[in-house]
Amino acid sequence: MSPAKRANRRVTLQDVADRVGITAAACSMALRDSDRISPTTKEQVRAVAAELGYVGSSAARALRRQRAGAVALIVPTTSKHVFGHSYFMHVLSGVTSVANDHDTQVLIATNADEARGLTAYERVMRSHSADGAILTSAAIEDETVDRLLASGLPLVLIGNFPQLAAAITVSVDDRTASREATEHLIVVHGRRRLLHLTGPLDHQTGVDRRDGFHDAVAAHGLEEEAVSLEGDFSEEAGRQLVEGRADTFDGIVAANDDMAFGALTALRERGRDVPGEVALIGFDDFGLSRVTTPAISTVAVPAEEMAAVATERLLELIDGRAAGWTRRRMDVTFRFRASCGCDQKL
Amino acid sequence: MSPAKRANRRVTLQDVADRVGITAAACSMALRDSDRISPTTKEQVRAVAAELGYVGSSAARALRRQRAGAVALIVPTTSKHVFGHSYFMHVLSGVTSVANDHDTQVLIATNADEARGLTAYERVMRSHSADGAILTSAAIEDETVDRLLASGLPLVLIGNFPQLAAAITVSVDDRTASREATEHLIVVHGRRRLLHLTGPLDHQTGVDRRDGFHDAVAAHGLEEEAVSLEGDFSEEAGRQLVEGRADTFDGIVAANDDMAFGALTALRERGRDVPGEVALIGFDDFGLSRVTTPAISTVAVPAEEMAAVATERLLELIDGRAAGWTRRRMDVTFRFRASCGCDQKL
């Protein structure tokens, strides 16, 4: 253990300076590799800093530079039940990996408590605990998003927000993807009586995926027999919505995999064969759909990459490089597995 | 929008003070509800603060108070592949909910890059970006844990660390749980030829679960036919370890659910019936095991509660309330489902 650690007092820049025999200011410049400091001195400062285990105070730097060196990942409480764990984990993974590469901290902000009328994440932003934020899975009508946007703080949204013209977003084309998934059931598997289990319709994702479904049924003249029922992305909702009408449809398009799994359970309980009697396709591919039996066909959303791209852009914004793309679309990948009848293994 | 927002300049305590006609210091005291300030003034200050949307600078406060108001959740990179997403998510969930209740930020620290010989999370701690940390899934020989511990910074570990006498830990009794799970296959389902798929043996969890397995087979005189093979908690390892010997055993105890699922896949490919020919039990119950077919019997680890408890304790430590428990044991819950033959539904 170094003396500094034993003393258990934080090593400050002044300590390093004293040891080298120069000013704290000079040390600061030396460590930032300023050309106003002689190479010899720089070397000494670096050596002493390493020896003492000097690590600058983030608070002091943040205060002086007016820059926290951190980004926040915002999670609206409302999405706690709505969006699953795995989605968030993928996002977190993408954010941290990029942030790490840029010496930036990641902090998690939720609005669990709305003390003093400010959501926790507004507080995070206003207190400058973070220099910017990634916001995901927000409801369409969430006015805190507007406030955040209006406050001018760097913000990148993951998802589609057509009503927010000024927002910088990273998204997938839910509508087109959902249409294609539906058409797959129609064209490849010959299904005619289709059911769609929607996500929550106060989320754009829910709306878009539903619209895509209707686009497909309309294009193939199947409106008569098509039905869409509102769910909330939960497995339970998927199960309940299908329970009473397991025999009515020969194809189900779920707005996400959890609901697809719920539907699968309900169908199984009713003795309906999947994919024989009912073809099923989900959305997301965040983990669940691959491991069920039958494995659920789905539309893979590149959550981690979206988060990484969003974070890159956010760091640009924070650095004042505002110019750049505003709306970025990522590609989805179709994974046709057993539940629609494509993968016949097992 | 308030003027402050339009001006897009941060609202400082001084601004509030000017508006009220008093000193910033008085404002500070007023907002912290000091009894040295008159009720009238307090009221005014609060009103103005709300009006201007004042939120204190976290950096300034942190600098002055020598307290960041944040805790770090540390994730060793080495565990990236080892521990799954879902486990971490449960932990994060537990940490954030408690931290939120205490007005504390949560930041995620990984050691993705070891710039300048310091892991990223050592840097986080030394820079006082966080006042303390929760560390989970560390390897037995991870010397950064020792350094962190030696540095005297508040730290709570999740998991068993028998070699670290000074550490404060929250854990489950992996060995006993694993023994009981194994005995379940022996006693309830009459299995005699048992295989254990271990976790990585440089993690205490891997060792303990393996030892529990051996305790059970020894207690029932089944050592002759029992085998344990080293895995790494991955589905792929589970599959590979079972692939060559699917016919050799009638009971498999996997150190976690991912490996159990891998084993299940391998058995299925070989046409071995689960649970008929081979009874299978996993460990963790972080999501996967419930949704497979057959559903995998498992030992549920209360990850979220452990994280919550650890965070509560951490906040105590940070507040200087060092006295309290040092090693906390949480209970596991057995979930006997279809893969061991208990739950006959489908």
Next chain:
DNA sequence: TGGATAGGATTAATCGATGAAGCGGATGCG
């Protein structure tokens, strides 16, 4: 030899909040 120049450091101010110590005026008490 003297004045200009540049390299290499120092001084001092600043970021925003906070807490100890100080201070003026009104009240209390003997």
Next chain:
DNA sequence: CGCATCCGCTTCATCGATTAATCCTATCCA
């Protein structure tokens, strides 16, 4: 009536790093 007391606020120093402005001292050239 005069001194002590206390309320309510102000003053000032401080937390640690950073940066603009300044200053000192060789060195160089006319």
